[in-house]
Amino acid sequence: MGNASSMLTQYDIEEVQEHCNKLFSQQEIVSLYQRFCQLDRNAKGFISADEFLSVPEFAMNPLSQRLLKMVDGLNFKDFVAFLSAFSAKASVHHKIEFIFKVYDADCNGKVSFNEIIEVLRDLSGPFISDEQREQVLCQLLQEAGYTRNSQLTLDDFVKVLGNSGIKMDVEVPVD
Structure with a gap:
């Protein structure tokens, strides 16, 4: 191999x-x-x-x-x-762990407000202002019991996303 x-x-x-x-x-x-x-x-x-x-x-x-x-x-x-x-067989926890790694740019095991903003900026581009992104994220964090200063861990991500019905399956074509 x-x-x-x-x-x-x-x-x-x-x-x-x-x-x-x-x-x-x-x-x-x-x-x-x-x-x-x-x-x-x-x-x-x-x-x-x-x-x-x-x-x-x-x-x-x-x-x-x-x-x-x-x-x-x-x-x-x-x-x-x-x-x-x-994989369609991957658990929700496995998928959330992957998402967490995407957000955790500095690989310190925690996701900051700014790291989330950076991902949101990448995803939304110029269609949403930085101010709008920050307002939405502050509201979302507040609803989940966190603040702008919270450092989210993988367990926090699981708590927030665990019941969200994450769908990120890709079918592997086989001959």
């Missing part, structure tokens, strides 16, 4: 399945491996930020710069683990 041009063995497939908590079937893992090899143009065994940006849907994503920090240099096993948050 170190060289992207090598073939996956049954052992490799099972190892990757274990690494991603069996959120993907063996067929899905084989399909993901084929896609990984397409992205890994130089067969280095990992995907660079530039290679990720060659995927139009990724490049157009308003959060692509934040996501690049999470994906740059992933090997196949970690690539599948990254994508596991988008």
Whole structure:
């Protein structure tokens, strides 16, 4: 599995399945491996930020710069683990954990008001003023029992988003 041009063995497939908590079937893992090899143009065994940006849907994503920090240099096993948050079989907690990592830009285990504002700015662009974003976020935090000065942890995110019906599933095409 170190060289992207090598073939996956049954052992490799099972190892990757274990690494991603069996959120993907063996067929899905084989399909993901084929896609990984397409992205890994130089067969280095990992995907660079530039290679990720060659995927139009990724490049157009308003959060692509934040996501690049999470994906740059992933090997196949970690690539599948990254994508596991988008599996229909992933738990809500797993999905919230992924969302939390997107917001936690400095990776300190806490999300500040400013980090949330930055994500909202990325998502809404020029369509909403900074003042409007701040008003909405202050209201949302207040309703959830937090303030502008709160540092939200993963547990706080779970508390706030746990019953929100998060839908971020991507179907893996299998041949």
